[in-house]
Amino acid sequence: MKEYLKHHEWQIIEEGLDPHYNKISESVFSLGNGHMGQRANFEEDYSGETLRGSYVAGVYYPDKTRVGWWKNGYPEYFAKVLNAPNWIGIRITIDNQKLDLAKCKVEDFRRVLDMKIGLLSRSFAATLADGKKVRVESKRFCSMAHGEIGAIRYSITPLNFSAKATLSIYVDADVVNKDSNYDEKFWEEVYKEAAEGKAIVTAQTKKTFFHVTTGMKYVVLEEGKKAAFDRVNMELREKYAGNVIQLDLHEGKEMVVYKYAAILSSENHAKDKMVAACEQVLTEATTKGFDALLEAHSKVWAHKWDECDITIEGDIAAQQGIRFNIFQLTQTYTGEDERLNIGPKGFTGEKYGGSTYWDTEAYCLPFYLGTAEQKVARNLLVYRHKHLQRAIENAGKLGFNKGAALYPMVTMNGEECHNEWEITFEEIHRNGAIAFAIYDYIRYTGDDAYLAEYGLDVLIGISRFWSQRITWSSDKNKFVMLGVTGPNEYENNVNNNWYTNTIATWTLQYTIDSLAQVKKTHGERYTAIAKANNFDEGETTRWKEIISKMHYPVDERRGVFLQQDGFLDKELLRVSDLRPEDRPINQKWSWDRILRSCFIKQADVLQGIFLFEERYDIETIRKNFDFYEPMTVHESSLSPCVHVILASRLGYKERAYEFYLRTSRLDLDDYNNDTEDGCHITSMAGTWMSVVKGFGGMTVKDGMLHFNPFTPDQWKSYSFRLEFRERVIKIKISKDNVETILESGAPLEICLHGKPVMLKR
Amino acid sequence: MKEYLKHHEWQIIEEGLDPHYNKISESVFSLGNGHMGQRANFEEDYSGETLRGSYVAGVYYPDKTRVGWWKNGYPEYFAKVLNAPNWIGIRITIDNQKLDLAKCKVEDFRRVLDMKIGLLSRSFAATLADGKKVRVESKRFCSMAHGEIGAIRYSITPLNFSAKATLSIYVDADVVNKDSNYDEKFWEEVYKEAAEGKAIVTAQTKKTFFHVTTGMKYVVLEEGKKAAFDRVNMELREKYAGNVIQLDLHEGKEMVVYKYAAILSSENHAKDKMVAACEQVLTEATTKGFDALLEAHSKVWAHKWDECDITIEGDIAAQQGIRFNIFQLTQTYTGEDERLNIGPKGFTGEKYGGSTYWDTEAYCLPFYLGTAEQKVARNLLVYRHKHLQRAIENAGKLGFNKGAALYPMVTMNGEECHNEWEITFEEIHRNGAIAFAIYDYIRYTGDDAYLAEYGLDVLIGISRFWSQRITWSSDKNKFVMLGVTGPNEYENNVNNNWYTNTIATWTLQYTIDSLAQVKKTHGERYTAIAKANNFDEGETTRWKEIISKMHYPVDERRGVFLQQDGFLDKELLRVSDLRPEDRPINQKWSWDRILRSCFIKQADVLQGIFLFEERYDIETIRKNFDFYEPMTVHESSLSPCVHVILASRLGYKERAYEFYLRTSRLDLDDYNNDTEDGCHITSMAGTWMSVVKGFGGMTVKDGMLHFNPFTPDQWKSYSFRLEFRERVIKIKISKDNVETILESGAPLEICLHGKPVMLKR
Structure with missing residues (x-):
C-alpha cells in the first residue's frame, strides 16, 4: 500500500516526481473518452521507468499463444489490447540537451488529474546539465465531445537563459507491446506524410488489418503571438512523421505549443478515406x-457528473475514491458503440488483453444500469448475443454439441483467447453471469421484450451447456458438476463448486420460465426462436430433473454452504493467522500451497449469496459470511465490494467501511502492488455497487426500488443518483435522514426501510 | 499403429524409403553406447523430413522457461537434452548434383539395425536428375568398446557413369534443438581446425559451459586402394570444419570412405586438453x-547379450520386440558413470528434456538389478543421494522446511526443471518411488549396508516431506493428502489419491524400520546420520500417527480401492464405449473433458497393487483389476507393463499377451503415433519386467527368488537370465517344463511354483 497521492474531493494530485511511482501515476492519471485512451506518459522523452501506452477502442492484435505445455482446445492466439501510435510526443532539445526528466534536476513537480473536467495537468521546473532552467506546464485531454480528438497545451518558459532550441512534434506508430509474446511488432506502416505544421501516419495491425490514422497539427506561440522559427524540417522515418522546429527561446518568455491530434480507426471509417477524414x-x-475544445469537453463531463456523481460528506479519502472510480469507468465505456466492452484495464494499461471478461456482467452492468440510459446496459447484453455463434463454436471445441454455448473467459471478438486449462476450460461459472445479467437487466428496467428479442437465444445456449456439463452420480444419486474452477480462483478443478452449481440450476430455471413467458407473450417470436435454435421443449425435461436433483455441498452442522466437495478436509485457518511475510499469498506461496489452503482469493459462496440474496434468511447469510470472510485474502480486486454489500446487510458497519476503502482506493493507494500495469477498471463498478447496494441498501423487487440505507460512522452524509425506468432519482442519506428526490420522470413508488414512499417531482 | 518394419529375431529391417516414416525410423534405428548416441539420420544431406539428432551424455542446456502464466515456484529454466555436433556428415556431389534422397529416384532402399552387434546398415541405388545412378552402402556404429568413437564405412559405386565428384567430410557444431523455447542456438564455437584428412571443432554450450570436442579423420579407398584426389580444400565456417575432396568416380568401381569420429566431453576431460585428447x-x-573397431564393439555386444538376452521361441514379433527393448536400454545406460541417468528418450530424441524422471526408479531399476552387476543399480540410487540437498531446496521453494525433500519431476542436475503446476508441484508420488527403489534394491541384493551408507539420509528427507504435506482433516478425523496428481496424469489436483497416500505411509513405515535397523546394526553411523540430518526420534511420533490414521478412499460395496476422493461421482464408462474417433483421447479431447472422465492414462491404483502385491489377496487384486483396467486407455507407455504383470497373476493369459505386445512393440509399431520424437526408453524396462515378473512370475521374498511362470499360448518357450546376489541363473520356460540353470556362483535355493529348488552348477 502506498499513500503518496494527496486527498482532494475532485482532483488526484501528485507532488514531487518519485521515479519509483511514475508507472503507478501513469496508470492512475490516465485519460480516455470511450474511443481512445492514453496513459499519463510525459509528452517529452523520458528515459526513466515508464510504460508508454495509447489505446484505440476495439483495435487488437491476435498474438500467437505462448504456453509451456499445449492442451487440446487452447486457442491459437491471445487477442492483445494494442499499444497504439503515440500522438502526445513533443521532443525538446535546448542547446543540444534533451529535456528528459530522468536526467534533469526537477523541482516543483506537480501532476494533477482534474476529474471534474477530465483534464490532466503537469508542471515542473527542470534544470539541465549546463544549469539552464525551464518551467514547463502541460495540459491535455481526450475530448469527450469529439472522441477522435486529443489536445495538448505545452508551455516552456526559460527561467535563466535564452538559447537555440529544437521542438520535435510528431506522431509515431513504431510502438511495441510490453506483453508481446514473441517480441514482435504489431504495426505496419500504410501511409505517412509530413508538411509544415502537420504530420499523419496510417498504420495497420498485422493479421487483423485494423487501420489507425493518427494525425497532428500544431501552433507555437511565444507570449501569445505566433513564434518565429529559424527553420522547420520534415521528419519521416518508418511509421513516424513529424516536424522538427528550430527556434529561439527567450529568457522569461513563455513558448506554448498547442498540439491537436486526430485518432481515427477503421472500425469507424472506410480505410481509403481515413487520411481525408483525419x-x-x-x-x-x-x-x-484548445480552449473551445476544452470547454466542450468540460461540458460533457459536467453532464456525466450530473448523471452519476456520488457525493460523500465528511470523508475526503472516500469521496476522492468513489469519484476516481466513476471517472475511470466513464472514460472507459460510454455505451455508444455496441461492438465495445469494458476491458479489465480499460485504457490504462495493456495487461491481460482481451476486452471482455465476466466482470462486465457481474460487476459493471449494475453501474451502467444505474447511471446511464437503458441502451447502454442493453448494448452490453447485445454484445454477447452477437457472440452467441462463437460461444457455440467454443463449446464445440470442448466436446459439447447441439447448440450448447460456452462464452469465453477472455475475448475481443467472441473467440476465446485465454489459455490456462483450469481457467479457460473450467471457470465456466462465467456462463452463469451472462445469463444472470439478462435477468438483472430486465429486473431493473422492466424491458421484458428483451427476452424475446435477444435474451432467449442466449439462455437456451447456456442452459444446453449446463445440461451437458452436469453429470449424474450414481454414487450420490444426485447430479454433479465435476472439474470446475469457481470465482475463487485459488481452487482449481474442484467438484461441485457451490456457486457454479447454484448459478447453473438457476439458469436452467430462468430459461424454463423465460421460455414460458415468451411463448405466452410473443407466440410467433417463440416459434421462430425455437426453430432457429432447433429447440424442442422436451429438452427441458432433463433441465427440470437437474434442478430437482442437483447436489449442493453443505455443512449442516455449521449451517453453511460448502465452497466445493471436500472443503472441510482443509485446515480451516484465518487470514489473521498468516504471517505478514506470507502476504499476498499469490506473490509468496507456490500454487499447490495456495490450492490446498483454505484461503479464498475472492468471494465465492458469498458471491452466490449476493446474487441470490432473496433466497436466504439473514442468519444463513451471517453464518456463511462469518465462516468465509475470515478466510478471504481479497487478492482479487473483485472481492471487497461483495463484502461491503453483505457486511452492510448484516450490520457489520465497520467491516463494510473498511472493505469500501479497500475497493474504492485500490488503485489510488496501490493496495495490490500492481497499479503500474494499469487500473482495475471493472472492479471500480463494484465500488459503485458498494455505495448504492451496500450502504444504500438498494435492491429491486417486483419492479420496485427498495432502499435500506445506513451511513458509515466516518461520514456525515452521502448521496447518489439513479436512472430507473425513465426517472432520475437522487438519494441523500445522512445519519438521521434520508432525502429522496425525483429529478425527472413520472411519479414513482419506492420502498424505504420497508415502507412505501411515493416520489413526485 | 504402423507395421512397416519386417519381423526378424535379431534385426530391425526397413525396405523401401517412405519419407513419411523416415523420422520414425530415425528414432527406431538409433545407435548409442551410454556415452553418446545418434539418430539414424543419413550421412549425406537430406532435404526431406528429418529430425537430426546427436547426443552426448550429461551435456545439457538450461533453456529459459516458457510458460503462458507464471506460477510462484516455477524453475527459471528447463534443462534440455542437447542436440550435439554432427559427426556423421558426408556430403556428396556428383557432377554438381547433390546426392539427396529427397531429390533422387531411390531403389532397393534397405535400412537394417543388427541388434546382435549394434550395427546400422543402409543401402540403396539412387538415380540423379541427369540419370547417373549410384549404389551406396553405409554402415556405422557407436563403439561400445570405446565410448568416444563413432565409425562409418560409406561406399559409393557409380553404376552407369564416370564423373567428377566432391566429397565433403565434416564435423558441424552449428546445430539447433527443435524444441528450443526461444529459437536460440545453444552452442558457441571455442576452437576449430581442418587439415588434410582431419577436422576438429570444440563447441561450448551457453550458460552451462560444457565443452564438446568433435573430431574426425577419414580414409578414402577406391577398389581397396587409396583413392587419388584432384584436390583437397579445407573448409572452415562458424562452428564447422571439414575437408572438401575433388576426385573422379569410375563406373563400376567402389569408392569407400572410412570416417572415424571422436566425441569428447568436458565431463570426462580437462577443457584445455580436449583437442589433444581428441x-x-x-x-x-x-x-x-573400421574392421578391428567393429570387432571389439561386437564383442562387447556379445557379452551384453550373454547377460541380458531374453529368447522367445515361436513368436518372432515378440522376440524382436523384447530384443529391441533390451538393445535400446543397453545402449542408453551402462551404469558406469554415476552422474548419468536414463532419459525418457535416451539418445533417440530431444523431447521432454531432462535426464531423470521417476521412471528410473519405478521401471528401470528392476531391469538393471536383474541384468547387470549390482553397482549399476546402486549407482542409480547414489545419483539421488547426490541430489538430496537440491531436493531439500526444491521442497523449500514450495514452503516445506526442516530437511523435507521433494525430488524433482524432471531433472539433469538435481534441480527441478519442469513447469506445469499440476505436475511439478503436485505429482509428488515420485518421492515415494525413490524411497521404494531403496527398498527394492536392498530386497533384491541383500545389500543392507546401503541403508547406513546412503539410503537413510534420503528416506528421512522424503518422510519429512510426507509428514509436512499430509494434513489433518477434522471433518474426516483422518489424515489426508490434498491437491495431488497421481501416476494417472488424467486427474489433476485431486484429494487423497490412493496410490500416493499408500506409498507415503509405506515410506514413513519403511523409514521408521530402517532407522531402527541402522541404529541396531550401525550404531555410530546412526548417530552421525541423525546429527547430519538434525534428526530427532520424536519426529517419528507424528509419522506413526499418520500411518495409523491415514485416510484411504475405498468402495466397500465393490471391494475396490478408489483412485481418489470422489472417483465414484464420475460416469463409469469403459474404454470399449469410446468411439474410435475419440482415441487417443489426449489428442482428441480437451483437457477438462479428460479430467472429468473416468478414463485412466496409466495404472494408478494398479501401480500401487503391483508395488505392494504381497499385501493383497488375489480376489482384491482381481476386483481392482476388473474395475480399473476397462477404464484405462494406456496412453502412457508406462501403463501396459504393469497390466501384463497383474494379468499374469490373475491368470488372464490372453490379456497379458496383448499388453505384452503393446509394450514390447510400442515403438516398432508406433502404437502412440509419436515414435518420430524418439523411442520410449524408460518404458522398455517395463517390457523386460513384463516377461520376467509377468510371465516368469518372478518376485523376491525374504531374500529368495520366487517364480510362478506360465507360457503364453502363442509361444513355444522363452528364457531369461538373472544376475542375483553374485549368481547368474538362467530360466527356460516352456509349456510343460521349467528349466533352471545356475550359470555361475554358489548354490542357490529358489522357489518354483511355491516349492523350494536348490540350484547348483
Whole structure:
C-alpha cells in the first residue's frame, strides 16, 4: 500500500516526481473518452521507468499463444489490447540537451488529474546539465465531445537563459507491446506524410488489418503571438512523421505549443478515406482551438457528473475514491458503440488483453444500469448475443454439441483467447453471469421484450451447456458438476463448486420460465426462436430433473454452504493467522500451497449469496459470511465490494467501511502492488455497487426500488443518483435522514426501510 | 499403429524409403553406447523430413522457461537434452548434383539395425536428375568398446557413369534443438581446425559451459586402394570444419570412405586438453581401422547379450520386440558413470528434456538389478543421494522446511526443471518411488549396508516431506493428502489419491524400520546420520500417527480401492464405449473433458497393487483389476507393463499377451503415433519386467527368488537370465517344463511354483 497521492474531493494530485511511482501515476492519471485512451506518459522523452501506452477502442492484435505445455482446445492466439501510435510526443532539445526528466534536476513537480473536467495537468521546473532552467506546464485531454480528438497545451518558459532550441512534434506508430509474446511488432506502416505544421501516419495491425490514422497539427506561440522559427524540417522515418522546429527561446518568455491530434480507426471509417477524414478532424480541432475544445469537453463531463456523481460528506479519502472510480469507468465505456466492452484495464494499461471478461456482467452492468440510459446496459447484453455463434463454436471445441454455448473467459471478438486449462476450460461459472445479467437487466428496467428479442437465444445456449456439463452420480444419486474452477480462483478443478452449481440450476430455471413467458407473450417470436435454435421443449425435461436433483455441498452442522466437495478436509485457518511475510499469498506461496489452503482469493459462496440474496434468511447469510470472510485474502480486486454489500446487510458497519476503502482506493493507494500495469477498471463498478447496494441498501423487487440505507460512522452524509425506468432519482442519506428526490420522470413508488414512499417531482 | 518394419529375431529391417516414416525410423534405428548416441539420420544431406539428432551424455542446456502464466515456484529454466555436433556428415556431389534422397529416384532402399552387434546398415541405388545412378552402402556404429568413437564405412559405386565428384567430410557444431523455447542456438564455437584428412571443432554450450570436442579423420579407398584426389580444400565456417575432396568416380568401381569420429566431453576431460585428447582418440581409431573397431564393439555386444538376452521361441514379433527393448536400454545406460541417468528418450530424441524422471526408479531399476552387476543399480540410487540437498531446496521453494525433500519431476542436475503446476508441484508420488527403489534394491541384493551408507539420509528427507504435506482433516478425523496428481496424469489436483497416500505411509513405515535397523546394526553411523540430518526420534511420533490414521478412499460395496476422493461421482464408462474417433483421447479431447472422465492414462491404483502385491489377496487384486483396467486407455507407455504383470497373476493369459505386445512393440509399431520424437526408453524396462515378473512370475521374498511362470499360448518357450546376489541363473520356460540353470556362483535355493529348488552348477 502506498499513500503518496494527496486527498482532494475532485482532483488526484501528485507532488514531487518519485521515479519509483511514475508507472503507478501513469496508470492512475490516465485519460480516455470511450474511443481512445492514453496513459499519463510525459509528452517529452523520458528515459526513466515508464510504460508508454495509447489505446484505440476495439483495435487488437491476435498474438500467437505462448504456453509451456499445449492442451487440446487452447486457442491459437491471445487477442492483445494494442499499444497504439503515440500522438502526445513533443521532443525538446535546448542547446543540444534533451529535456528528459530522468536526467534533469526537477523541482516543483506537480501532476494533477482534474476529474471534474477530465483534464490532466503537469508542471515542473527542470534544470539541465549546463544549469539552464525551464518551467514547463502541460495540459491535455481526450475530448469527450469529439472522441477522435486529443489536445495538448505545452508551455516552456526559460527561467535563466535564452538559447537555440529544437521542438520535435510528431506522431509515431513504431510502438511495441510490453506483453508481446514473441517480441514482435504489431504495426505496419500504410501511409505517412509530413508538411509544415502537420504530420499523419496510417498504420495497420498485422493479421487483423485494423487501420489507425493518427494525425497532428500544431501552433507555437511565444507570449501569445505566433513564434518565429529559424527553420522547420520534415521528419519521416518508418511509421513516424513529424516536424522538427528550430527556434529561439527567450529568457522569461513563455513558448506554448498547442498540439491537436486526430485518432481515427477503421472500425469507424472506410480505410481509403481515413487520411481525408483525419485532415477534416484536424481542421475542426485547430479551428476551434484548445480552449473551445476544452470547454466542450468540460461540458460533457459536467453532464456525466450530473448523471452519476456520488457525493460523500465528511470523508475526503472516500469521496476522492468513489469519484476516481466513476471517472475511470466513464472514460472507459460510454455505451455508444455496441461492438465495445469494458476491458479489465480499460485504457490504462495493456495487461491481460482481451476486452471482455465476466466482470462486465457481474460487476459493471449494475453501474451502467444505474447511471446511464437503458441502451447502454442493453448494448452490453447485445454484445454477447452477437457472440452467441462463437460461444457455440467454443463449446464445440470442448466436446459439447447441439447448440450448447460456452462464452469465453477472455475475448475481443467472441473467440476465446485465454489459455490456462483450469481457467479457460473450467471457470465456466462465467456462463452463469451472462445469463444472470439478462435477468438483472430486465429486473431493473422492466424491458421484458428483451427476452424475446435477444435474451432467449442466449439462455437456451447456456442452459444446453449446463445440461451437458452436469453429470449424474450414481454414487450420490444426485447430479454433479465435476472439474470446475469457481470465482475463487485459488481452487482449481474442484467438484461441485457451490456457486457454479447454484448459478447453473438457476439458469436452467430462468430459461424454463423465460421460455414460458415468451411463448405466452410473443407466440410467433417463440416459434421462430425455437426453430432457429432447433429447440424442442422436451429438452427441458432433463433441465427440470437437474434442478430437482442437483447436489449442493453443505455443512449442516455449521449451517453453511460448502465452497466445493471436500472443503472441510482443509485446515480451516484465518487470514489473521498468516504471517505478514506470507502476504499476498499469490506473490509468496507456490500454487499447490495456495490450492490446498483454505484461503479464498475472492468471494465465492458469498458471491452466490449476493446474487441470490432473496433466497436466504439473514442468519444463513451471517453464518456463511462469518465462516468465509475470515478466510478471504481479497487478492482479487473483485472481492471487497461483495463484502461491503453483505457486511452492510448484516450490520457489520465497520467491516463494510473498511472493505469500501479497500475497493474504492485500490488503485489510488496501490493496495495490490500492481497499479503500474494499469487500473482495475471493472472492479471500480463494484465500488459503485458498494455505495448504492451496500450502504444504500438498494435492491429491486417486483419492479420496485427498495432502499435500506445506513451511513458509515466516518461520514456525515452521502448521496447518489439513479436512472430507473425513465426517472432520475437522487438519494441523500445522512445519519438521521434520508432525502429522496425525483429529478425527472413520472411519479414513482419506492420502498424505504420497508415502507412505501411515493416520489413526485 | 504402423507395421512397416519386417519381423526378424535379431534385426530391425526397413525396405523401401517412405519419407513419411523416415523420422520414425530415425528414432527406431538409433545407435548409442551410454556415452553418446545418434539418430539414424543419413550421412549425406537430406532435404526431406528429418529430425537430426546427436547426443552426448550429461551435456545439457538450461533453456529459459516458457510458460503462458507464471506460477510462484516455477524453475527459471528447463534443462534440455542437447542436440550435439554432427559427426556423421558426408556430403556428396556428383557432377554438381547433390546426392539427396529427397531429390533422387531411390531403389532397393534397405535400412537394417543388427541388434546382435549394434550395427546400422543402409543401402540403396539412387538415380540423379541427369540419370547417373549410384549404389551406396553405409554402415556405422557407436563403439561400445570405446565410448568416444563413432565409425562409418560409406561406399559409393557409380553404376552407369564416370564423373567428377566432391566429397565433403565434416564435423558441424552449428546445430539447433527443435524444441528450443526461444529459437536460440545453444552452442558457441571455442576452437576449430581442418587439415588434410582431419577436422576438429570444440563447441561450448551457453550458460552451462560444457565443452564438446568433435573430431574426425577419414580414409578414402577406391577398389581397396587409396583413392587419388584432384584436390583437397579445407573448409572452415562458424562452428564447422571439414575437408572438401575433388576426385573422379569410375563406373563400376567402389569408392569407400572410412570416417572415424571422436566425441569428447568436458565431463570426462580437462577443457584445455580436449583437442589433444581428441587427436589421440582419432589416432587410435584410424590405427585400428573400421574392421578391428567393429570387432571389439561386437564383442562387447556379445557379452551384453550373454547377460541380458531374453529368447522367445515361436513368436518372432515378440522376440524382436523384447530384443529391441533390451538393445535400446543397453545402449542408453551402462551404469558406469554415476552422474548419468536414463532419459525418457535416451539418445533417440530431444523431447521432454531432462535426464531423470521417476521412471528410473519405478521401471528401470528392476531391469538393471536383474541384468547387470549390482553397482549399476546402486549407482542409480547414489545419483539421488547426490541430489538430496537440491531436493531439500526444491521442497523449500514450495514452503516445506526442516530437511523435507521433494525430488524433482524432471531433472539433469538435481534441480527441478519442469513447469506445469499440476505436475511439478503436485505429482509428488515420485518421492515415494525413490524411497521404494531403496527398498527394492536392498530386497533384491541383500545389500543392507546401503541403508547406513546412503539410503537413510534420503528416506528421512522424503518422510519429512510426507509428514509436512499430509494434513489433518477434522471433518474426516483422518489424515489426508490434498491437491495431488497421481501416476494417472488424467486427474489433476485431486484429494487423497490412493496410490500416493499408500506409498507415503509405506515410506514413513519403511523409514521408521530402517532407522531402527541402522541404529541396531550401525550404531555410530546412526548417530552421525541423525546429527547430519538434525534428526530427532520424536519426529517419528507424528509419522506413526499418520500411518495409523491415514485416510484411504475405498468402495466397500465393490471391494475396490478408489483412485481418489470422489472417483465414484464420475460416469463409469469403459474404454470399449469410446468411439474410435475419440482415441487417443489426449489428442482428441480437451483437457477438462479428460479430467472429468473416468478414463485412466496409466495404472494408478494398479501401480500401487503391483508395488505392494504381497499385501493383497488375489480376489482384491482381481476386483481392482476388473474395475480399473476397462477404464484405462494406456496412453502412457508406462501403463501396459504393469497390466501384463497383474494379468499374469490373475491368470488372464490372453490379456497379458496383448499388453505384452503393446509394450514390447510400442515403438516398432508406433502404437502412440509419436515414435518420430524418439523411442520410449524408460518404458522398455517395463517390457523386460513384463516377461520376467509377468510371465516368469518372478518376485523376491525374504531374500529368495520366487517364480510362478506360465507360457503364453502363442509361444513355444522363452528364457531369461538373472544376475542375483553374485549368481547368474538362467530360466527356460516352456509349456510343460521349467528349466533352471545356475550359470555361475554358489548354490542357490529358489522357489518354483511355491516349492523350494536348490540350484547348483
